[in-house]
Amino acid sequence: MSQGMMEPYGGHISYLRFPVCESAEGLDLAIMGVPFDLNTTGRAGARFGPRGIREMSLTMAEFPWGVWPWGYHLRDKFKVGDIGDVMGFTAYTERMMPAVEAAADKVMATGASLLTLGGDHSITYPLLKAHARKHGPLALIHFDAHSDTWIDDDINHGTMFHHAIKDGTIVPENSIQLGMRTPNPDEQGMLVLDGLECLKTPPLEMAKRIRERVGNRPAYLTFDIDFLDPAYAPATGTPVVGGPNSAYARDVLRALVGMNIVGGDQVEVAPHYEGAAQITALAGATIAADILYLIGASRSR
Template identity: 45%
Template sequence: MSDIFNQVDNSIYSNAMTFLRVPLVMDPIAAEADIAVLGLPFDIATSGRSGARMGPTAIRQASINLAWEGKHFPWKFNLLKKSKVIDAGDLVYSTGDAAEFTQKVEKAATQLLASGKTLVSLGGDHFVTLPLLRAHHQKFGEMALIHFDAHTDTYDNGSAYDHGTMFYHAPNEGLIDPQKSVQIGIRTVFNEANHGFNVIDAPQANDMSVEQISTLIKEKVQGMPVYVTFDIDCLDPAFAPGTGTPVCGGLSTDKILKILRTLTDINIVGMDVVEVAPAYDNSEITALAAATIALELMHLWTVQNKQV
């Protein structure tokens, strides 16, 4: 190959096709890897503004801003030298077929997990978490959920494919234990009388210290396999305008990153970042926040599973 084409690309504006420029692997089941990034371009279940189907591409493009560091601040190790990360591309499904999408997500995730990989999934609207939880449950059993969001998503009045009903269905299916789960950043109405989940609402979270929030999370999920799901609208719209259902009064990017960095001693088995809708973004700040959060989650997993 000519030397002019055989070069390492360290720019932030060219060839931004995969997360952190890691290899795109079209047969991720057979590939050797610790972490697989899976894009889920789906927003049929959206109740507000559509557009989250474009989220995976936007997050990947924004991640190139993070690829040049080597050691990502403030972590003291190079993630890609400790964990082998691949990009599995986007799940392909028949346009408009929510049932087929749901089945394919569960099947793809089940196969990736069975091959020994840990999944970091990029949405897509938040409905994608339900089939992901079904796949993870097959391997890990009942899990605790750490759920960052403006909404509880525990509503029982939606259709079978609704991004506000996943955490109504998941406990009923035995996928997660709500009493061992924590929802952070909630600032919309829910039925507190029979909710079941532990909630740190946004006003509380904004007034509490990072250490207080971290301690409560760890106390609740202790001893359980943990799935972390991050709806980008947990962040205040000042930090994440590019989402379908923005709600004022959320958390700052700084506080979220500080909370995540304290969770190094829990058993994280699966992760997703969802609800980035780039059509409503400004200067890619929402996509960059999502890419940074996904990268932080990878660092957490690496600390727990590798010698660093």
């Protein structure tokens, strides 16, 4: 192949074609999937998210110069590997939570940083717990159409951040939620910039507000694909119209480079709600790449 180009329609499938690894041992950056969607309140299907994202990531993996416009290939600076999916919990939330937490703990123990592909958004809760165990209470940078702070003793993909605040895993005073456009009667101390606010705020200004809110606290970045308008991400469980586009999201993300982002995830892509174009999985794969570059840049600080 000329110049190390990799045609997106052939070859083995892994996230951005990083090597498939048994574990995170020896890696700087590990990518892991959690194919679970039983905590969805709307349309299920995000269990197919990790696979869909990996497949569409191949379009970006074509180039040996990395993902535009980052200007370098992550493999030239870091040891990166796709460690596969957390599995073995089948249809049980009560098994998924500890399995994901243990898998993330295992990655943390190697010294690698973790990017996770969901799955429904409830998978973020055990991931936050594992990251907080390593880094202390976290700032949450949360892109979503929904606040996910509903007050309920049970955990589903709309309640987990209420629990994460209650148990001290995230610090609301340093946390920020962007893109909300559903009723949110119980704001619990996080700064909420709703969908209309996003549309009125230029990306660099938005990034500045995120930096100011987070301060020096180690941050975890979680990106629900329904942050994007359904025109840009139709294949998701609970789409809400009136959101920003994918270029806006990427601009905000890229402007966070240099922050201490210790881990992150891209969740709620449910590929089967659209046809062969796979717009949503492509957006998810691209945003996941941006998050991975941010985590890498944090390691280089």
